[in-house]
Amino acid sequence: MSEGIGAAVKRKEDKRFITGRGKYTDDIRMENQAYGAFVRSPHAHAEIKGIDTSAAEAMDGVIAVLNGKQLKDDAIGDIITGWAITSKDGNPMNVGAWNPMATARVRHVGEPVVIVIAESQAQARLAAEAVEVDYEELPAVAAATRALEDGAPLLHDNVPGNLIFDWEIGDEAAADAGLAGATHVTELDIVNNRLAPNAIEPRSAIAVYNDIDDHYTLYTTSQNPHVARLVLSAFYNIAPEHKLRVIAPDVGGGFGSKIYIYPEEITCLWASMKTGRSVKWTSDRSEAFMTDAHARDHVTKARMGFDADGKIVGLKVNTVANIGAYASLFATATPTYLYGTLLSGQYNIANVYCDVKAVHTNTVPVDAYRGAGRPEATYVMERLMETAAREMGMDPAELRRRNFITEFPHQTPVIMTYDAGDFHALLEKGQAAADIAGFAARKSEAASRGKLRGIGYSCYIEACGIAPSKAVGSLGAGVGLWESAEVRVNPVGTIEILTGSHAHGQGHETTFAQVVSDRFGLPMDNITIVHGDTDKVQMGMGTYGSRSGAVGMNAIVKAMDKVEAKVKKIAAHTLEASDDDIVIEDGEVKVAGTDKKMAWHEVGLAAYTAHNLPDGMEPGLKEGAFYDPTNFTFPSGTYICEVEVDPETGVVEVVQFTAADDFGTVINPMIVEGQVHGGVTQGIGQALLENVVYDEDGQLITGSYMDYCMPRADDVPSYVLEHSTTVAPSNPLGVKGCGEAGAIGSPPAVINAITDAIGNNNLTMPATPHKVWAAIQEVGLPQAAE
Amino acid sequence: MTQVTMTVNGKAASGDVPGETLLSDFLREHLRLTGTHVGCDTSQCGACVVHVDGKAVKSCTVLAASLDGAEVTTVEGLANGELHPMQVAFNDNHGLQCGFCTPGMIMSGIDMVNRYKTEGRELTEEAIRHELEGNICRCTGYHNIVRSIKDAAASM
Numbered sequence: 001m002s003e004g005i006g007a008a009v010k011r012k013e014d015k016r017f018i019t020g021r022g023k024y025t026d027d028i029r030m031e032n033q034a035y036g037a038f039v040r041s042p043h044a045h046a047e048i049k050g051i052d053t054s055a056a057e058a059m060d061g062v063i064a065v066l067n068g069k070q071l072k073d074d075a076i077g078d079i080i081t082g083w084a085i086t087s088k089d090g091n092p093m094n095v096g097a098w099n100p101m102a103t104a105r106v107r108h109v110g111e112p113v114v115i116v117i118a119e120s121q122a123q124a125r126l127a128a129e130a131v132e133v134d135y136e137e138l139p140a141v142a143a144a145t146r147a148l149e150d151g152a153p154l155l156h157d158n159v160p161g162n163l164i165f166d167w168e169i170g171d172e173a174a175a176d177a178g179l180a181g182a183t184h185v186t187e188l189d190i191v192n193n194r195l196a197p198n199a200i201e202p203r204s205a206i207a208v209y210n211d212i213d214d215h216y217t218l219y220t221t222s223q224n225p226h227v228a229r230l231v232l233s234a235f236y237n238i239a240p241e242h243k244l245r246v247i248a249p250d251v252g253g254g255f256g257s258k259i260y261i262y263p264e265e266i267t268c269l270w271a272s273m274k275t276g277r278s279v280k281w282t283s284d285r286s287e288a289f290m291t292d293a294h295a296r297d298h299v300t301k302a303r304m305g306f307d308a309d310g311k312i313v314g315l316k317v318n319t320v321a322n323i324g325a326y327a328s329l330f331a332t333a334t335p336t337y338l339y340g341t342l343l344s345g346q347y348n349i350a351n352v353y354c355d356v357k358a359v360h361t362n363t364v365p366v367d368a369y370r371g372a373g374r375p376e377a378t379y380v381m382e383r384l385m386e387t388a389a390r391e392m393g394m395d396p397a398e399l400r401r402r403n404f405i406t407e408f409p410h411q412t413p414v415i416m417t418y419d420a421g422d423f424h425a426l427l428e429k430g431q432a433a434a435d436i437a438g439f440a441a442r443k444s445e446a447a448s449r450g451k452l453r454g455i456g457y458s459c460y461i462e463a464c465g466i467a468p469s470k471a472v473g474s475l476g477a478g479v480g481l482w483e484s485a486e487v488r489v490n491p492v493g494t495i496e497i498l499t500g501s502h503a504h505g506q507g508h509e510t511t512f513a514q515v516v517s518d519r520f521g522l523p524m525d526n527i528t529i530v531h532g533d534t535d536k537v538q539m540g541m542g543t544y545g546s547r548s549g550a551v552g553m554n555a556i557v558k559a560m561d562k563v564e565a566k567v568k569k570i571a572a573h574t575l576e577a578s579d580d581d582i583v584i585e586d587g588e589v590k591v592a593g594t595d596k597k598m599a600w601h602e603v604g605l606a607a608y609t610a611h612n613l614p615d616g617m618e619p620g621l622k623e624g625a626f627y628d629p630t631n632f633t634f635p636s637g638t639y640i641c642e643v644e645v646d647p648e649t650g651v652v653e654v655v656q657f658t659a660a661d662d663f664g665t666v667i668n669p670m671i672v673e674g675q676v677h678g679g680v681t682q683g684i685g686q687a688l689l690e691n692v693v694y695d696e697d698g699q700l701i702t703g704s705y706m707d708y709c710m711p712r713a714d715d716v717p718s719y720v721l722e723h724s725t726t727v728a729p730s731n732p733l734g735v736k737g738c739g740e741a742g743a744i745g746s747p748p749a750v751i752n753a754i755t756d757a758i759g760n761n762n763l764t765m766p767a768t769p770h771k772v773w774a775a776i777q778e779v780g781l782p783q784a785a786e
Numbered sequence: 787m788t789q790v791t792m793t794v795n796g797k798a799a800s801g802d803v804p805g806e807t808l809l810s811d812f813l814r815e816h817l818r819l820t821g822t823h824v825g826c827d828t829s830q831c832g833a834c835v836v837h838v839d840g841k842a843v844k845s846c847t848v849l850a851a852s853l854d855g856a857e858v859t860t861v862e863g864l865a866n867g868e869l870h871p872m873q874v875a876f877n878d879n880h881g882l883q884c885g886f887c888t889p890g891m892i893m894s895g896i897d898m899v900n901r902y903k904t905e906g907r908e909l910t911e912e913a914i915r916h917e918l919e920g921n922i923c924r925c926t927g928y929h930n931i932v933r934s935i936k937d938a939a940a941s942m
Contacts, residue, residue, distance in 0.1 A: 010877055017885030018873040018892060020821015020861035027820035122804070200825040200833060200924050201886040252823070252886025253924050285826035505884030505925045670880050674930060678883065681927030705830035705922070713918035713928040718911065742927075 004518030044698025068101030096156030110290025178314020182305025201252020224542020295369030338373025454757025493601025500540010546737030650773025679742020795863025881934030
């Protein structure tokens with residue numbers, strides 16, 4: 001039917017957003033609301049010698065001025081890392097303690113030291129400026145490679161050499177042997193530039209303490225309110241879970257940055273209890289650059305060996321990952337199990353080895369951001385493949401073809417078992433859509449206009465869903481990564497779906513309803529999706545890692561299985577037929593092959609009146625399920641980028657970008673394509689524009705949109721999208737997930753295209769006009785196309 | 787404190803506000819019109835765009851006190867019984883995801899269509915992309931925003 005699986009249904013949630021009726025956290029105002037403003041460290045590294053709050057306390061409207069020592073004295077816990085990594089020598093990782101507000105030492109610019117609570121936001125901010133903190137500056141280090149050097153400033157007493165862990169995956173001896181026997185070895189030094197996620201809605205929190213019930217409510221910009229409640233309760237000692245409600249209302253984008261439970265939310269909850277007032281804090285953009293978890297920031301040496309036929313015989317990767325001043329929730333998983341495990345790419349490689357050193361530096365904590373580890377892995381693989389093809393004088397597509405995995409399931413040497421894919425089909429679809437045959441003519445035409453035209457490929461694979469729980473548990477995860485759902489059929493037959501997934505742009509209110517509509521043949525209007533409130537939805541793990549489709553929607557399917565079974569029993573009983581003969585079609589419950597039937601709502605009513613149910617059946621029609629998948633899912637694709645470079649200025653224009661993706665079953669192609677558009681644009685942003693810059697002393701240079709270059713509409717083209725589908729065998733719907741693919745696959749395609757155009761492979765992201773111009777000068781202008 | 791009186795979405799609106807109050811704060815905090823969003827502090831993101839006397843203005847960049855007597859339209863004031871063609875086009879073309887930048891995109895989109903119509907210029911894809919310089923979206927990659935504005939331009 002037109003609203004079911006595979007239909008491009010227009011979004012149900014749009015109306016409130018296009019009319020300005022969305023309800024984001026900062027739009028909410030509580031009774032008795034006060035405002036919090038943080039005093040933040042201006043130094044990258046310093047001892048706190050004293051704090052003088054007297055001037056601030058005397059200012060108009062100030063209710064309280066609270067510091068980190070008071071917070072610690074009230075037994076509020078330190079911020080945790082959710083994933084324990086074991087070093088290759090068998091030792092557990094070392095991470096520095098992270099106080100929600102600094103007590104003795106600050107370790108990055110922007111670290112909170114004091115919170116001022118006042119009657120208005122302006123008063124709170126003014127008073128925060130009047131707090132005097134006496135700092136004694138310490139030497140600082142911002143670059144991870146520098147932090148590992150002898151004599152580098154040390155951040156935490158319990159982290160010798162700033163080294164959090166030195167982790168490995170794969171067989172080093174085998175990789176070395178493979179490389180030793182190779183007829184050609186390609187070597188690359190790779191920097192994966194540091195990014196700031198930049199959801200356009202800044203983070204915000206409103207903490208509401210009710211002293212009568214000793215109960216807290218937190219409205220917050222979260223991708224996973226249940227995880228927030230769990231962590232706030234179990235580790236930060238705010239309140240037991242039944243005394244703590246977390247609500248994530250409309251959330252304006254996340255991209256990973258709103259997974260984490262930050263110092264500000266914790267402090268606002270505690271400050272609400274201390275002051276007896278509702279405390280609201282809303283970040284401004286400058287604060288966001290200093291507090292929202294940053295991303296990427298890898299420095300890598302990679303060697304890939306080939307035999308005479310162009311088959312990969314060995315891969316060795318050594319990476320230094322910057323974790324920042326403190327290890328955030330998924331920070332240790334991102335450069336390890338979300339990175340090293342994808343270093344087989346789409347290729348059949350017997351020998352892969354990867355070593356990762358994770359390092360504390362005097363910078364904002366780094367954590368998962370759209371793709372999380374997989375963009376870094378894809379960048380390594382696809383820069384290597386393109387470079388190797390050029391070095392060996394081969395067509396880069398042909399080199400990839402010779403190495404593609406073609407049989408599934410395929411066990412890689414780095415844990416993952418790929419269960420489905422057709423990489424040849426993706427490459428063919430991508431090449432056809434990108435009109436590879438016409439490239440030479442386009443290059444020649446561009447040359448006639450004085451432009452250098454280049455083309456670059458990227459064939460990515462990623463692991464999504466971020467489950468099964470047993471697998472992630474064995475790798476060090478602190479939680480299970482299932483998802484829950486509840487299907488409530490009302491007495492009138494309408495349906496509410498309660499899900500632990502959280503939408504912040506992904507369109508769950510539409511796609512999740514489509515899955516239900518498809519199953520029972522009910523109109524979309526009769527189905528509502530409920531999410532984002534721990535008092536409504538029992539438990540959930542939230543949205544990240546492209547998991548809402550692969551895990552969240554399949555939990556709904558499991559709950560619908562139970563509803564369907566009960567509906568069939570009720571109908572069979574009423575219609576005097578066997579359960580097995582009942583079919584549900586177009587909103588009717590029928591006895592197959594007869595004209596006997598009940599309308600869907602009649603079954604709902606029968607379940608609740610309970611006047612005529614089978615003996616022993618409970619009344620009501622509401623079922624829940626917890627779904628834990630049996631494998632990760634593996635979306636894959638071929639991305640082909642074409643650029644034109646102005647050799648006079650180094651300005652790069654992305655003139656064509658083709659994405660051919662395999663996401664398994666697609667529920668709503670319109671929404672899936674939108675995810676690809678957004679992801680690819682973030683990837684082009686990383687490749688051309690975006691870069692978080694610290695100076696050597698740890699001062700943040702890119703602290704606003706004046707300095708950090710976000711992709712604008714005229715930085716990107718309209719995209720050409722293709723699909724090729726292999727169904728994911730590990731879940732009932734067969735979906736793989738689509739949220740991160742664009743950001744994972746696109747950066748190497750862009751850089752491969754630019755380096756092809758200019759004839760110099762020595763280029764780092766972001767490829768700014770200055771860098772591209774300098775790279776052209778380094779090798780001289782390539783010959784114009786003949 | 788400064789007394790401010792203006793017309794917002796066709797209705798008289800007034801308030802006694804500190805002189806430094808920005809129009810965005812006046813709309814959001816005093817009038818509780820929270821459809822106008824603030825996504826940055828350097829006038830770059832454009833989530834706060836409203837119309838002042840018929841022209842697109844970043845409401846985070848103008849003092850409420852300077853707009854005494856002005857006619858202001860926010861995203862809440864566009865639908866007049868039925869949705870504005872630009873709002874319809876954003877829904878039809880999947881021109882929004884998280885919705886946070888959307889009010890600014892819609893207000894900028896209407897302004898650019900009106901200006902190009904008045905000036906008799908064709909609003910091409912290239913022109914739309916250039917005109918969106920002051921509006922940042924992190925979700926959509928702009929692809930469907932451009933399509934939405936082009937679509938609306940045909941029916942406005």
